[in-house]
Amino acid sequence: MKKFQLGCQLNYTISQPTTLLFNLEVVNNNYQNILHEKLQLNPSLAIDKYISDSEKNRFIRVNAPTGKIEISYQATVELFHYYANNNNIAEVPLAELPIETLPYLYPSRYCQSDLLFGLAESEFGNLNPGYSRVMMISDWIYNKVKYLFGSTNSQTSAFDTATQRVGVCRDFAHLGIAFCRALNIPARFVSAYAYNLNPPDFHACFEAYLGDRWYLFDPTKLVPLTGIIRISTGRDATDVSFATLFGTFEMNDQHLFVEDISDVQENQKIENFEAISIS
Structure with missing residues (x-):
């Protein structure tokens, strides 16, 4: 605890x-x-x-x-916190997803998964499905997108971030969500307080629905996952503006x-x- x-x-x-x-x-x-x-x-x-x-x-x-x-x-x-061995966490077939997770499969204002389907398939489509694939998405964003404060604005979308390869926490989260949805994995935006974030600010990460619950991912790797305190969740930042x-x-x-x-x-x-x- x-x-x-x-x-x-x-x-x-x-x-x-x-x-x-x-x-x-x-x-x-x-x-x-x-x-x-x-x-x-x-x-x-x-x-x-x-x-x-x-x-x-x-x-x-x-x-x-x-x-x-x-x-x-x-x-x-x-x-x-709920902890699980990630080797045992599978993706859920569409026909078996809980009905309440389905809205998190659709493209949204900042997470245009339909526009990123090709990139998601080429980068992650051949990976083993499950928690490890979403972790690879998170790692890809961390390695391929530069974290730069002030580099984006309230209009920046996941497609923009995939193209420009620069952003802040909300952009990293939007891109992770869009990639997951393009692969038929429900994903949602998380706004949070974050321990050890420097300088202190509101933080953003994302959750993906795998196995029987929502699991937390933070492509910025700026804070420990155990130090994220959830404020709210939504389709993207539109739903959870502070x-x-x-x-x-x-x-x-x-x-x-x-x-x-x-x-x-x-x-x-x-x-x-x-x-x-x-x-």
Whole structure:
């Protein structure tokens, strides 16, 4: 079991009345237990909350007047990882996939798996199906795509990343998702807090459905998989943006932190035969 304290603080200047949608709060499920959390707004404003039925993503809506606004969130979370021997994890035939995984087979705004089918087939089509093939996809992205902060923008898609071979965590995740879907493996985007990410920021990785559950992959290799605390999951970044503002605004500042407060500091190295799930 791992235990973390985490949080963020976002500061905006609002130029006209604006509706703000945030997705900052971590998921509470069988693998993530929230021991304590606190959400604050300054100035104090009414908050509308919504939790999605399937993924349990947590959204808040705030209608803000002109002026400055600060939102802060802190939580203490226990993680109970599921470990499996990756040699025993197979891909699931389409006819046997759980019905709720099927939406994660389709192309989406940032994950154009239909445009990347040829590349996916040529690079990964002849590999043995299963966890090892998705791991090879993740390793391919790590080795072939340069991680460069500020190299992409909110319009950059998986096809762009495959072509330009440069990106950040969300681009790496989108490309991994697109490759998996092109091979008929359900895959979805994960937004997260991440331990040991430098500089601290919101992180992105992806999950692929294999065997009987969703397994976690991070092509950036910037943080230990055991240090990823899930905020939300979706088809791509469109579904899980940490902040969406409808109005005129300026972001002044953003701070994040993640601290490991486990009773016993576990070895962060994951054995090469172990797959991890937090869903």
